[in-house]
Amino acid sequence: MCFGNALHSGSNVVLDPDADILKRLAAGDARRQHQALSTLMERHLQAIKSLAWYMVRDEMIAEDITQEVFIRAWKQAPKWESGGAKFSTWLYRVAKNLCYDHLRKRTEIYSDALPEPVDETPNAQEGLLAREAHAAQKTRIEAALLKLPARQLMAITLCHYQNKSQNEAAAILEVNVRAYESLLARGRQNLRLQLKAHKKDIIGDLS
């Protein structure tokens, strides 16, 4: 069953809310261009960075991907013509492709964790145990999410963390809505199966 429209919004003509910024980004003096880039980042940087973070779960890599996305936008701005798919959709697609590239190339890199500061408060021991349990649970969930196929993880990220509409998410993934819904359902199902063994711990911790 398809809950949304059959075709994604990429094929529809929509008014681009970033068109003015792109014009300023493409031409004018350096100061105005940098102001335009700042405005563009204020609008989209957090969303792009969080998308990258959800896909790679690494702050530094997410920042590198975000930087690359905005530098590409900066370079390509003079070539942009309004009248079709939204500029923000293009930004997301670039981010998505960079994330996929990273996931393809990724080798396991272990980094040394910084030591936790010692808490001297009276309930420190209790608090520490609770924090440790929460951290362990979070690590388990993050690992399960990262085990998902990249497209399924992207679908979950766009729907759950970014609250994108079906059409927007499908346009970013460059698939139709039916395929997007299939990725989403399979992603959730895979996550459920992966965490099945730990269901009791998780329920206990969440309730």
Next chain:
Amino acid sequence: MTQDDYQELVNTYGVHPSRWPEEVRARAMSFSYKHPERAMRINSDAALLDKIIDVAALPETANSLLMARILKAAQNTPQNLPRHIETPANDHPTRFLPEDRVGPPMSRWKVLAATLLVMMGIGFGASQAAFARSDYWAAETLYSFNIDSDYTSSEWPETISPETQQ
């Protein structure tokens, strides 16, 4: 909306109506009001999964340093200026061409050299074909000459018989 439709919707999008597609939201909510027990039973598993996904949400981070870094990088990065090539009417005019598909426009001498090379190639190919064809016809002529000529077996001895050799 049937129970199966509702189940499929919740399995796909989770239990929060804000994530449901607008087209079905009202019908799905109506189903859950009409059949609260069935809806609750369906929701319970999906709600847990939603909570689990929420646990792994991004922590708050500051972006000011990253923005400064990007601005600095942009200062050192030249922009790609548009080339004045007419876009076909049926093309998608509002997307960027991927970098790997965009090359510098060919200069006039390169076009000339390429054309010349192609023409030379065609000429060479044609001459080879003609040569092969002429070889074929030569062989064919010789063959027909030998087979269909008016030489008779009585004439052969003149050239190869011992008498002739003597």
